[in-house]
Amino acid sequence: MCASSVEGSCLPAGGVEGPAALRPLTEAVLGALASGAVERGGPLPAGGPERVRRAVRGVVGPAVPEWGVGAEAALRDLVGVLAAGAADPADPLCAAHLHCPPLAVAAAADLAVSALNPSMDSWDQAPAASELEAVTCRELAGRVFAGRGSSGAGGGVPDALVTTGGTESNQLGVLLAREVLGPEVRVVCGEFAHHSVHRAAWLLGLRAPVVVPSPAGVLEASALERVLSELVPESGAAGPRVLVVATAGTTDTGAVDPLAEVAAVVRRFGVRLHVDAAYGGSLLFSERLRGLLAGVECADSVTLDLHKLGWQPVAAGLFVVPEGGALRPLDHRADYLNADDDTEAGLPDLLGRSLRTTRRPDVVKVAVTLRALGWRGLGALVERTCGLAEEFADLVAKDARFELFGRPGLSTVLFRPVGAGAGVVAQVRRSLLASGSAALGRAEVGGGLWLKATLLNPWSRVADLSGLLELVAGAVPSRPGAWSGAGCGAGAGEGSAGS
Secondary structure, three states: OOOHHHHHHHOOOOOOOHHHHHHHHHHHHHHHHHHHHHHHOOOOOOOHHHHHHHHHHHHHOOOOOOOOOOHHHHHHHHHHHHHHOOOOOOOOOEEOOOOOOOOHHHHHHHHHHHHHOOOOOOHHHOHHHHHHHHHHHHHHHHHHOHHHOOOOOOOOOOEEEEEOOHHHHHHHHHHHHHHHHOOOOEEEEEOOOOHHHHHHHHHOOOOOOEEEOOOOOOOOHHHHHHHHHHHHHHHOOOOOOEEEEEEEOOOOOOOEOOHHHHHHHHHHHOOEEEEEEOOHHHHHHOOOOHHHHOOHHHOOEEEEEOOOOOOOOOOOEEEEEOOHHHHHHHOOOOHHHHOHHHHHOOOOOOHHHOOOOOOOOOHHHHHHHHHHHHHHHHHHHHHHHHHHHHHHHHHHHHOOOEEEOOOOOOOEEEEEEOOOOHHHHHHHHHHHHHHOOOEEEEEEEOOEEEEEEEOOOOOOOHHHHHHHHHHHHHHOOOOOOHHHOOOOOOOOOOOOOOO
16 A cells, blocks of 8 residues: 555546546646756757766665655656656757657647556457557558558558568568568668668578668669679579668658669569658658659558658557558467467457557557548648748858758758868767757768758757857858868868768
């Protein structure tokens, strides 16, 4: 039993009385979020790791005290310090990573999930959630493979699994290829494929992926054809055992591989295709932009991530296939979860719908968002976000103090001060982080280091982006020799991109 001073902490979140217990606690959370944001005063806390460490430990004290302080006090303290020390993607100047500001409606849906706590490993733990997942996954999968016709090659309907994100989805793509083609399957990917493709091959005991040189930043069909011409004859009489992984939205630049051309090469060689569209997949909601993904419908599997250009709280990944039967290699039996007689009696089998056992119904927030906005509403947010990237690229191109790497493929813009070496670029980024004034990423492409603005906030304004450029200009070291990176570990001369 709880001590009387902390009794409110011991009430369940679900049941008939759960909402009454949650209401004052939710108010405490909202108040702490608001006060923490005011205290932070920007996209991330000033002072760097040491200051954050002191702030957190100063509030926490003993992380596991003998007696608690009560629910509302604990929430005010810890949510407050969390918010004050957060990197908040809702701030227009928090643009370092593929880290989106979640929609309020999606976060509210997550509260319901936490209160009810369904576990998606058996139907009797999540009756309604399992049905909602089935319906939503099939409709989203149908959108991915709409250009393929009403059914997959095997006559089934498209389907999807909910994952923790791109890494798990890409792992599933490689795993299914191994199960279909055998343990000798070779993975082929472009130079800028996501690191999870290499990790998946390692994790599954496969040989390291064959990397196709991609000087243009994308997987070019002609280069892929040359590589496959060497690989496929080695596959023997059993047929080509090759998985090609294409990318629709690279992490560094947001570039989209020419999917239709890649798919044509894949068909010609009779090999398997997985498309990592974790970043760019949400373009499918936009009538104006979905053409950039032409060819994705030819894939054997596709990765989507709605906690990127989908404005969902982490995690909201999907692994999509053109027909549900393709997922059968993932079937797994555990009598206490999916006994054969229960399945035959009509209880849905959920264990084969994930590599995990216990998992949250992350589809709920996605389903709520889609019902609230519709696919056109979500597509409008995608279009606005990509449009902001174009506007920011225009600002950079017109400003003589900066150089632009190239036009944005999606919503990522690479830029740097003119003539700045790698050391200066890195120093500028860390200076902005230390001051808490802006969060920018870094990308080493084209032989040099660039500042990376990953714009995922559709509510940003052009004035915010102009202000970001002023902050970057103000962070450039003014001491002699610093402009070229001297003394910063770059070893680059004047005007060099550094190393």
